[in-house]
Amino acid sequence: MTLIASDQLKVVIGLGATGISCAKQLAAQGERFVVLDTREAPANLAVFQRDYPEVKVILGPLDPDLLAASSEIVLSPGVAKDDPAIVFAVAQGVPLIGDIDLFCRRITAPIIAITGSNAKSSVTTLVGDMAREAGIDVGVGGNIGLPVLDFLEQPEKALYVLELSSFQLETTHDLRAEVACVLNLTPDHLDRYDNDFQKYYQAKHRVFKGCKKVVENLDDALTHPLVAKQVSITGFRMSESDFNIFGLINRTEQGVPREYLALAKQALMACDEILLPGRHHTMNALAALAIGHQAGFPMPAMLRAVKKFSGLEHRCxxxxxxxxxxxxxxxxxxxxxxxxxxxxxxxxxxxxxxxxxxxxxxxxxxxxxxxxxxxxxxxxxxxxxxxxxxxxxxxxxxxxxxxxxxxxxxxxxxxxxxxxxxxxxxxxxxxxxxxxxxxxxxxxxxxxxxxxxx
Known part of the structure; x- marks a missing residue:
């Protein structure tokens, strides 16, 4: 491929796992594109050039004129969008997207989108387990496991459960999730956001754009979305359950008090049936139940998944x-x-x-x-x-x-x-x-x- 400034030429920035998955997808669709990477020697360069010898790769500082002349920029989440060359191109009207938008263009199945500062991987995995227990053909990935575009190499699933980082959401415009949730928000990645928590908050809340249903953490006001009134909202909290709110309830059996996960006033399962120690795992279970409930999963299947869940590596x-x-x-x-x-x-x-x-x-x-x-x-x-x-x-x-x-x-x-x-x-x-x-x-x-x- 020759480097020709054209309104038909797309640019992929970044040769990490996500950038390569974007390049693979564009190549499969017959798109004309070049790949840029600010590093002098990306680790994946040799393999990529072997597999895609026709694709031009340009290393070093980003060229603002090349970016401004492109039809679209596909940005890897590890690359900050405030690079001056990217800012210049966007100011000229060039669309800036990421792998999630590329994915959403190609699939028709509903998406459950989960983000937050903590517990994303655990809750995403558990929601995926719930879907499987319900007999749903589900794909689980995004910021955990399989890059989303790799799903396009398989037959389309009935449902996708995606963990999304703030970096991915920065360049996501067309998610339109069936269910969206910000699990919690505490300061993180402030080195990326000019030490401005508001920018981080805004990136996370992009998950709600165009969504149909919402799950919010009622113990964390920062997770409450600003969405249209017709959007269905379910909550979870580490206190008493209520109508349309997953929480906790206490019951005494044969003189022994026992705490239960609950919806409204209905006890669902005892908290001591959760395999993982720690109150944070109780909250993760409540979050997953609320998300699965909004997605329409049957309660028995969800509870089976909670009782089996043994956690993830490197997470308590x-x-x-x-x-x-x-x-x-x-x-x-x-x-x-x-x-x-x-x-x-x-x-x-x-x-x-x-x-x-x-x-x-x-x-x-x-x-x-x-x-x-x-x-x-x-x-x-x-x-x-x-x-x-x-x-x-x-x-x-x-x-x-x-x-x-x-x-x-x-x-x-x-x-x-x-x-x-x-x-x-x-x-x-x-x-x-x-x-x-x-x-x-x-x-x-x-x-x-x-x-x-x-």
């Missing part, structure tokens, strides 16, 4: 028990809100005289750590800090028992010294991993191996 995952101390890998806790949820969720399961040893730290992405102070002071006995922003965390929480370690292995050894029988060692960093690791998965794996080898 029990990885070892040593000397009666449980080691939990929550490496996916990459922001303060996630770590608060993990501390409070697991802390509430402990005996009154038992505590958590928390391993935290990494790249804080410009966020404030102030909200960690209360849960740490309530549930944590010692804080073991690693990474670039270790001292910032310590300064924010003003906690008495703080230790600094240079490696994850040393942090686990120190935590093992500090924890007593019946207590918990929790890795929940409240930070990104890139200062010390390739990604959060590698960080979690290193923690898990160190715990297993104690």
């Amino acid at each position: 995952q029990l990885v070892a028990t040593k000397a009666d101390v449980n080691y939990f890998n929550d490496s996916k806790g990459t922001n303060v809100g996630a770590t608060v949820a993990a501390i409070e969720g697991l802390g509430a399961t402990l005996a009154i005289d038992k505590k958590i040893v928390l391993i935290a730290g990494g790249d804080g992405k410009g966020a404030s750590f102030d909200d960690l102070a209360d849960p740490i002071n309530k549930y944590v006995k010692s804080l073991v800090l690693i990474g670039t922003d270790a001292t910032r965390i310590a300064d924010a929480v003003s906690f008495g028992s703080v230790y600094y370690e240079k490696t994850m292995a040393d942090a686990v050894l120190k935590s093992a010294e500090l924890a007593q029988a019946g207590e918990i060692v929790l890795l929940s960093p409240a930070c990104a991993s890139f200062d010390m690791f390739d990604n959060f998965m590698q960080r979690g794996d290193v923690f898990s191996r160190a715990a297993e080898n104690l």
